[in-house]
Amino acid sequence: DLIVGRYTVECRDAAGNLKWAEAFDNLVTTAGKNTMLDKYLAGSSWTTGTVYMGLKGTGTAAAGDTMSSHAGWSELNITSSSGARQSVAFSAASGGSKSTSSAVAFSVTTAGPTTVAGVFIVVGGAATNADTSGTLFSAGDFSSSRSVISGDTLNVSYSVSV
Secondary structure (H helix, E strand, O other): OOOEEEEEEEEEOOOOOEEEEEEEEOEEOHHHHHHHHHHHHHOOOOOOOOEEEEEEOOOOOOOOOOOOOOOOOOEEOOOOOOOOOEEOOEOOOEOOEEEEOOOEEEEOOOOOOEEEEEEEEEEOOOOOOOOOOOEEEEEEEEEEEEEEOOOOEEEEEEEEEO
């Protein structure tokens, strides 16, 4: 694949102790690739809108997935707020790679345990859970699903290279 992304996730308990950590490659969707190409090579005056990161439930992501159609998996909301997705900020690109400028934190407030299977990134859309607007850029899964409980925090970093 010419576009390669990688998520790095660590889970800390309420006291800040590391419970587990994992890094895994992701699937950059066809819609995500097309949006990158159209905006960069054919765009004139455009902005990306807000980039959000969310958590996915069990099920496999597919290249053809979009925010309005990802039948193989569902989106999770592990916080008590309606803003299940978190805003992502990126550092400047360097050496053909772009990374989050800091980890995105998901503070678990729902009663648990809750099973989390992976992470996704959507360009545009809204922060609310299950919003179907925006472009699904990427999705990736842990090697096996993970259990989180109230008080845990998932810190997620992302990098993408072309």
